[in-house]
Amino acid sequence: MNISNHRRTRDRVITVLTYLAMTFVLLLPFALFIGLAAKSELLFRDNSLGQLLFSSQWRPSSGEFGFKPFIVGSLYVTLIAMLISAPICFLSAIHITQYAPRKAAKIVVTAIDILAGIPSVVYGVWGMVFVVPWLGRIAASLGIQSNGYSILAGGVVLSIMVIPFILNILMEIYRTIPKELTEVSLSLGATRWETIRDVLNRKALPGILAAFGFGFARAFGETMAVLMVVGNVVMIPSGLFDPGYPLPALIANSFGELGSIPEIESALMFAALILLVVVLVFNATLRWLIIRVEKY
Amino acid sequence: MDTQAMDAKMGAGGSAKPFEGEGIIRVDNLNLYAGKTHILKNVNIEIPKNKLTVILGPSGCGKTTLLKCMNRLTDLTPDIKVSGNIYIRDQHTGELPVFGAKTDIVALRRKMGLLSQRPFPLPMNIYNNIAYGLKLRGKYTRAELNDLVEYYLRQVNLWEEVKDRLRSPAVRLSIGQQQRLCLARGLAVNPDIILADEPTSALDPVSSEAIEKQFAALSKDFTLVMVTHVLRQARRIADYVIFMYLGEVIEMRPAQEFFEDPREEQTKKYLSGAFN
Numbered sequence: 001m002n003i004s005n006h007r008r009t010r011d012r013v014i015t016v017l018t019y020l021a022m023t024f025v026l027l028l029p030f031a032l033f034i035g036l037a038a039k040s041e042l043l044f045r046d047n048s049l050g051q052l053l054f055s056s057q058w059r060p061s062s063g064e065f066g067f068k069p070f071i072v073g074s075l076y077v078t079l080i081a082m083l084i085s086a087p088i089c090f091l092s093a094i095h096i097t098q099y100a101p102r103k104a105a106k107i108v109v110t111a112i113d114i115l116a117g118i119p120s121v122v123y124g125v126w127g128m129v130f131v132v133p134w135l136g137r138i139a140a141s142l143g144i145q146s147n148g149y150s151i152l153a154g155g156v157v158l159s160i161m162v163i164p165f166i167l168n169i170l171m172e173i174y175r176t177i178p179k180e181l182t183e184v185s186l187s188l189g190a191t192r193w194e195t196i197r198d199v200l201n202r203k204a205l206p207g208i209l210a211a212f213g214f215g216f217a218r219a220f221g222e223t224m225a226v227l228m229v230v231g232n233v234v235m236i237p238s239g240l241f242d243p244g245y246p247l248p249a250l251i252a253n254s255f256g257e258l259g260s261i262p263e264i265e266s267a268l269m270f271a272a273l274i275l276l277v278v279v280l281v282f283n284a285t286l287r288w289l290i291i292r293v294e295k296y
Numbered sequence: 297m298d299t300q301a302m303d304a305k306m307g308a309g310g311s312a313k314p315f316e317g318e319g320i321i322r323v324d325n326l327n328l329y330a331g332k333t334h335i336l337k338n339v340n341i342e343i344p345k346n347k348l349t350v351i352l353g354p355s356g357c358g359k360t361t362l363l364k365c366m367n368r369l370t371d372l373t374p375d376i377k378v379s380g381n382i383y384i385r386d387q388h389t390g391e392l393p394v395f396g397a398k399t400d401i402v403a404l405r406r407k408m409g410l411l412s413q414r415p416f417p418l419p420m421n422i423y424n425n426i427a428y429g430l431k432l433r434g435k436y437t438r439a440e441l442n443d444l445v446e447y448y449l450r451q452v453n454l455w456e457e458v459k460d461r462l463r464s465p466a467v468r469l470s471i472g473q474q475q476r477l478c479l480a481r482g483l484a485v486n487p488d489i490i491l492a493d494e495p496t497s498a499l500d501p502v503s504s505e506a507i508e509k510q511f512a513a514l515s516k517d518f519t520l521v522m523v524t525h526v527l528r529q530a531r532r533i534a535d536y537v538i539f540m541y542l543g544e545v546i547e548m549r550p551a552q553e554f555f556e557d558p559r560e561e562q563t564k565k566y567l568s569g570a571f572n
Contacts, residue, residue, distance in 0.1 A: 102374050180416045183369050184478070188429040188485050189406035198428065203419040295465045296419030 032276060039269035042262055052270065058234045065267050069234050071274065073151065073244030076237055077226055078219045080155025085163045086212060093170035094196055109171070116164035124228035127157035132229050139241045146241035149231035154244065157225050166215040173207030174200065206294040213286035217279045223248035247271050315536060315550060320345040320489065320519050321366060322391070325380035328361060330373065335361050337543040339380070343536075348515040350530040350551070351523045353540035354566070359523045362540070363491050366521070367408045368394060368401050384489075406433070409482025411492040415474035417466035418481075422458050425466045425477055429485040448484045452476040452510055472503025479510060490514065492522040496529065508533050527567065531555055539563050 043052065046063050055066025096105045135156075136148030177200055185195040201208070231243020232253060251271050257264050321343040328336035335358050343349050351359040364370050366382055382394040384407060393399060418425050426445045430436060436444065445462070449455040454476045458469070466477055475495065482490060492511070496504035511520055512533055524530055530537060534551040539560075547554065547563045558564045 178416065179372065180412050180414070181418070182372065183364075184410065184412065184416050184481075185418065185428075186369065186372075187367055187405050187408065187410035187491075188481065189402050189432045190428075191402055194432070199418055296467055 029276075029280070033273070036269050036273040036276060040266055040273050042266035043270050053274075056236060060261075060264050060267065063263060065263075065270075067247075067271065067274065069236050070245055070247045070250050070271065072236050073230070074220060074246040074248070074275075074278075076151045076244060077154040077158060077230060077246050078216060080152060080240070081158035081162060081219045082212070082216055084155060084159035085166060085215065088159075089163055089166040089170055089211075089215075090208070093167055093174055097171055097174035098192070098196055098200070112164045112167055115160075116168065120161060120222060120225040121228075123157050123161050124225035127153060127225060127229040131156050135241065144239070144241045148241075149229060149243050150241045151230060151237045151244040152240040154226045154230035154246070157229050158219050158222055161222060161225055162215045162219045165218055166211050169211035169214060170204075170208065173204050173211065177203050203296060206290045209286060209290050209293065213283065217282060220279060220282075221248055221275055223252050227252055247275050315342075315344045315347075318345045318385075319343060320385050321521070322383045322385070323362070323365075323380075324383065326362075326365065326382060327379045328358075328365065328370070329377040330361075331375050335543050336365070339545050341538055341545055341548055343519065343521060343538075345385075345519050346515065346517065347535040348511060348520040348522065348533055349536040349538060350534035351521065351538045351540060352527070352530050352534075352566075353525065355525055357540045358543040359525075359540050360493050363493055363521065363523050366394065366489075366491060367405045367410065368399075369410075371401070386488075406485050407487050408489040408491050409479075409485065409487040411475070411479055411482060411490065411495040413494045414498040415471060415478045417469070417474050417477060420466065421463045422466050422469070422477065423462040425481050426484050429481055433485050444484065448480040449477075451483060452480040453506065454480060470503075472499050472506065475499060475503065475507060476510070479507070483514075487518070489519045489521065492520065494524055494526075495522065497524075497526075504529075539566065541566070 043065060047055075047065055052065055052067055053071065054068055055064070056068045057064040057066040058069060092108075096108055100108070131153050132148035134148070135150060135153050136146060139146035139148065139150075181199055181203060182195055185199045186192070190198070226246055227249035230246060230249060232245050232249055233243040234245050235242070237244045251268050254264065254268055258268065259265060319342040321341075323339050323341045323343075326336055326339040327334070339362060351362060353359050361370065365378070366384075370376050370378070378395055381396070383391040384394060384404065385391055386407075392404065394404060418428055420428065423445055426448050427441050430441060430444055446455055446459075449458065454473060457473060458477075466474065469477060475498075479490075479495075496507050499507065508529065511522065514520060515535065522533075530551070534554075537547075537549060537551050537554040538545055539547045539554070539562075541562050546560050547558065549559075554563070555567065558567055
């Protein structure tokens with residue numbers, strides 16, 4: 001075998017290896033989906049899909065599995081978190097990349113990286129010790145019956161957790177916009193803010209959507225910190241100070257029962273399936289939206 | 297030192313005006329440091345009104361920085377220190393200092409259109425690329441805007457090519473068309489001065505020629521200041537030439553004199569191709 005043959009073989013081997021690795025990655029979501037779906041099958045013997053998704057009756061002992069309280073709980077907590085974090089991330093990304101002097105920006109970026117590296121259980125403990133009692137006092141002063149363990153507490157803790165995540169992506173997006181675009185807009189007589197509003201934000205729009213989308217997906221699945229402050233009561237919250245029970249918390253709190261009662265095991269798999277599907281559908285919708293706004 | 301060399305030194309360091317007629321930009325003892333690097337060194341020049349002035353010099357000589365000082369785009373770069381000043385002459389207000397605590401930067405920038413090395417269309421459709429500047433300039437009705445957009449697109453010979461797709465994204469145009477769009481966009485804010493930073497360096501020869509022709513035509517009504525390192529281009533279109541080398545102005549002369557009878561050693565070397 002001569003050298004060129006040797007090199008050609010190596011080239012082929014690498015091609016095959018990279019292809020296999022890619023296929024493996026591609027198959028992962030399908031494998032997850034199929035596994036969860038197969039395990040959830042048992043649940044469908046006594047419950048229709050409509051019942052499972054839209055019923056509020058959660059009585060595992062009598063075979064009633066209505067997931068609505070968990071789905072709604074998850075959505076509320078995530079929504080609150082996004083409402084708090086989105087404006088903060090958006091404005092601070094603009095300030096750090098457009099206005100702040102380089103040194104100040106560096107300090108902030110370091111702070112953000114530290115925030116991003118803190119384990120979620122630390123946020124949870126912090127939430128239990130500070131956020132929950134604080135919200136309890138606010139509720140009391142408003143005359144609302146609440147000990148502070150609430151979807152609002154979950155939302156607040158969650159928002160702090162996703163801020164570094166979203167902010168990092170947003171800053172990267174604003175940094176990749178060519179400086180010349182700013183120069184052009186300024187040279188036409190626009191102010192700094194007009195330039196940001198009409199030119200940079202327009203250019204960054206697909207990226208901004210993606211950043212908030214990733215943030216949503218991450219917040220929706222976050223388990224530990226939320227579980228510790230949200231109250232974990234199976235009910236549909238009717239106010240910010242009501243407790244809730246998000247899907248990931250349900251799974252984390254009940255996994256001890258896996259393998260004992262087949263129906264409950266199946267229910268937990270179904271809960272995981274809902275999480276997976278919501279995140280997938282959300283990502284797909286977002287991708288569609290991003291392609292539509294990505295024409296510039 | 298003979299008189300010729302002395303004259304040239306005056307052109308470089310003194311305040312002698314190397315042309316007849318009215319000047320519009322006066323650079324007065326300008327020094328610029330980026331961090332510790334001394335980028336512009338004692339620049340004293342005057343730029344004639346309604347002529348095409350070319351700032352010529354090898355890469356890294358500070359010519360783009362000098363251009364960006366004129367409309368304060370240097371503000372965007374941190375760690376820049378400037379001493380000296382630039383004055384923009386205006387019929388109504390007299391001399392307006394570019395670097396000054398009271399300078400209205402937005403008004404200053406509006407006096408100058410900018411054309412960069414590569415075209416950077418705004419992230420909008422073709423129509424709005426022109427309308428953006430117009431809307432910053434004043435209030436117009438929809439019909440007035442339509443007319444003005446057409447007027448400026450015609451001024452750069454782009455109208456016929458884009459009139460049927462004004463609502464499509466500007467980035468879909470060819471790069472040559474984009475650069476003409478950018479020129480139209482700059483003209484639309486009704487500037488006195490057009491600053492151009494190697495505006496043809498990313499273009500194919502046909503598009504370059506189109507831009508050069510535009511420039512020649514525009515120099516009747518506008519003051520054009522164009523940075524280039526392409527000697528042939530400067531020869532083709534310049535009325536006046538400012539030659540810079542390592543942050544210093546070496547020579548400033550009417551184009552014909554500059555090319556036929558360069559005074560300074562460095563100019564002669566550059567013209568003979570020794571630096572490139």
